[in-house]
Amino acid sequence: MGSWDTGPFDNDDAADLGDELDEAAPERRAALVRAALTRALRKSDCLEHGDGLRAVAAAALVASHCPGGTPVTTAHGPRQPLPPLADLRPLAARAVARALGPDSELTEGWYAFAAYQTWRNELEHLQTVLRDPPPPTQATLF
Template sequence: MATWQLGPFDNDDAVEWCANLESADSGQRLELVRHSLEAAITAGPALTVEEAARAIAAAAIVLQSLTGVPPSDSAYAPRFLLGRGDLPASPSLRILARLALDATLVEGSTWRLRWAGDIEEEDALAVVEDLRTKLSP
């Protein structure tokens, strides 16, 4: 996973995932987000860095659908969804997003191990923790 900044959309996997989301029919977008969140939850310890990146992006999109504000100022943030009804905010989607972030943040996850010892480790964790906090009811 090539990462150039710490935001939820600032890595190759998230950018590719967002491009797939944008090219999907509007009726399929909710399912794509839901699938990415569920994949992270069910993967458990086998969660890959790529799956984690997609789940973090999906969770950020859920937050965007709740607030109407992009959770990142990244040039790669999916602003194409703003003002659209493609991803209606629901309590169940919010819960899925939080659980997916929990799976990403769990001690020993591949995503955390990818950041272990990195000079930006604390900042990377803080970005995901902030998303998680903002997704709290």
């Protein structure tokens, strides 16, 4: 396992997910993103490092399809087009919350490094983008 920076695709596990998405048939890509998110949420004990990294990368892909999301343009992310992923928003938000939680090897692993706060800020930004948008307000007629 290697990490070289704090971004969602700045590690080997996320780069592997990007490669898997590129190699998958177009109709299977959304299912692969969903599987990465679901795997992180199925564990009842500690979220393992690799599962957490893949879930964060998948959540970044979902967030890139949401208002305020940042496009994934890194060379380590998928290069092939992805289908719309906005319907995975609630699942992605829960996966990021799990990655930030006390029972996550990601939190344990980053906590000792000077870049911990940068990493945490990036994940908190993902959470903000992935939160359900507020319901539309009705215009008041006068």
